[in-house]
Amino acid sequence: MSGRALLRRVGQAFLVLVLAYTGAYILLAALPGDAVMARYGSPELGLTDEQIAQIRESYGIDRPLVLRYFESIWAFLRGDLGYSVQSGAKVSDLIAEALPSTLALASIALVGAVFLAVVIAFTASYGAGAWLRRLFRNLPPLFISLPVFWIGIVLIQVFSFKLGLIPAIGASEGQALILPAVTLTIPIAAPLAQVFLRSIDEVREQPFVNVVRARGASTSWLLWRNVAPNALLPALTMAGLLFGELVGGAIVTESVFGRVGVGSLTAQAVANRDTPVLLAVVVIATVVFVTINLAVDLLYPVLDARLRNAGSGGRRATRAADRRRTADADPSATERPVAAGSPIPAGGSK
Numbered sequence: 001m002s003g004r005a006l007l008r009r010v011g012q013a014f015l016v017l018v019l020a021y022t023g024a025y026i027l028l029a030a031l032p033g034d035a036v037m038a039r040y041g042s043p044e045l046g047l048t049d050e051q052i053a054q055i056r057e058s059y060g061i062d063r064p065l066v067l068r069y070f071e072s073i074w075a076f077l078r079g080d081l082g083y084s085v086q087s088g089a090k091v092s093d094l095i096a097e098a099l100p101s102t103l104a105l106a107s108i109a110l111v112g113a114v115f116l117a118v119v120i121a122f123t124a125s126y127g128a129g130a131w132l133r134r135l136f137r138n139l140p141p142l143f144i145s146l147p148v149f150w151i152g153i154v155l156i157q158v159f160s161f162k163l164g165l166i167p168a169i170g171a172s173e174g175q176a177l178i179l180p181a182v183t184l185t186i187p188i189a190a191p192l193a194q195v196f197l198r199s200i201d202e203v204r205e206q207p208f209v210n211v212v213r214a215r216g217a218s219t220s221w222l223l224w225r226n227v228a229p230n231a232l233l234p235a236l237t238m239a240g241l242l243f244g245e246l247v248g249g250a251i252v253t254e255s256v257f258g259r260v261g262v263g264s265l266t267a268q269a270v271a272n273r274d275t276p277v278l279l280a281v282v283v284i285a286t287v288v289f290v291t292i293n294l295a296v297d298l299l300y301p302v303l304d305a306r307l308r309n310a311g312s313g314g315r316r317a318t319r320a321a322d323r324r325r326t327a328d329a330d331p332s333a334t335e336r337p338v339a340a341g342s343p344i345p346a347g348g349s350k
Helices: 005-029 035-039 049-058 065-077 092-125 130-144 148-162 173-204 207-214 219-241 243-257 262-272 275-301 307-315 317-328
Strands: none
Touching: 005 065, 049 148, 065 262, 065 275, 092 130, 092 173, 092 219, 092 243, 092 262, 092 275, 130 173, 130 262, 148 173, 148 243, 173 219, 219 243, 219 275, 243 262, 243 275, 275 307
């Protein structure tokens, strides 16, 4: 990726961050009531209207919306996330305490989802029997239809209460991660497996794959040297986009399993209308999301030679890469093979 393209992608990521923050700010401001009323408006506290007005003034809620919006942006740029209206604690301290647990859960779930998706896609394409391939092709639609909270409840019932393999109470840190990670892995792996499987089906129909197969290449050679590298890009894009599902799924998952993390912190902030905490969560989730997608974009030229050459040759380079990919399977071609899929030595398959 050229320097100009990188700057354009960084600018787009910054724009996404600004739009996400602005949208969240406007939606929270449009809701009836506010965090001060949710915290101090209960008649049981016995606060007068004047006292509530003073509290609102101390938090700056009585100032105009536009002024508060720009003040909050300037505070975020300085690293000041504000204070929680519900607890009075620094939002940065709350996030710092909850973020490591959620990052560990999301990372394990994402790695597990990628592994499960690869197993499903490869088995559905190259399984030993037709019944096995049909079974694995039907797994992604089934997984997508399962609600996250239902998966978590079923896993607790089976592995904690019935089998007793993982304690529901008093589990170690490692044990406490297993069931929540599996709960997040299943719904994330389903769309990823669907995209990867569809991409594999499309690549298998390409002429260069037929040439390699006609020369006697083994199934493993076709899969690892020709099909998989060319089918990887759409699945990689989907993996980056699905990170947003991890953020949303973590809220439900951490609530089901009683975990302390950003998800449970967000659920409490929503219930209490704790706007500073919600805005901080939106900013952090958006930053992580755009960073991962930017990293995916940067990986594209590494995985696809056509994109590395696109800056100098444009469409001609793309077509030349297609010809090189075909030449990679045919040693009689005049061009040296450089694209995905290593050449098979003359005289047989590997």
